[in-house]
Amino acid sequence: MFKALTQDLEKSFVDYQHLDICSIRDLVKLSGMTIWGRAAEAYDWLYKLHCVKFKDMHPKIALQVPHRVNMVFANGEYEYPWELATIEHQP
Numbered sequence: 001m002f003k004a005l006t007q008d009l010e011k012s013f014v015d016y017q018h019l020d021i022c023s024i025r026d027l028v029k030l031s032g033m034t035i036w037g038r039a040a041e042a043y044d045w046l047y048k049l050h051c052v053k054f055k056d057m058h059p060k061i062a063l064q065v066p067h068r069v070n071m072v073f074a075n076g077e078y079e080y081p082w083e084l085a086t087i088e089h090q091p
Contacts, residue, residue: 002030009069019065021050024072035072042071 005027012020024046028035035043046068054062064080071078 002027005030013066017055018051018053019046019049021047024069028072033073033075035075038076038078039072039074042068042076046072 005023009020009023009027012018012023021043024043028043046065049057049061049065054065057065067078067080071080
């Protein structure tokens with residue numbers, strides 16, 4: 001089941017070129033994860049893009065999608081590349 005869901009998620013990215021929040025939701029449930037904090041914020045952000053084609057998203061939004069998926073499955077223990085750049089350039 002886990003493998004099928006991960007394949008569904010990959011297929012939505014590659015074949016259909018959109019985000020499928022259902023696969024993410026089902027993977028979270030199957031793994032027994034409880035998402036909260038930054039992971040929940042990332043999930044809510046992704047939920048708003050359910051079935052929106054990447055070509056219809058602003059490029060800056062589309063680039064964030066895989067990083068926010070990582071945030072969900074890392075249970076908040078993930079830094080977005082744009083956050084790291086901000087941290088590195090602070091005085």
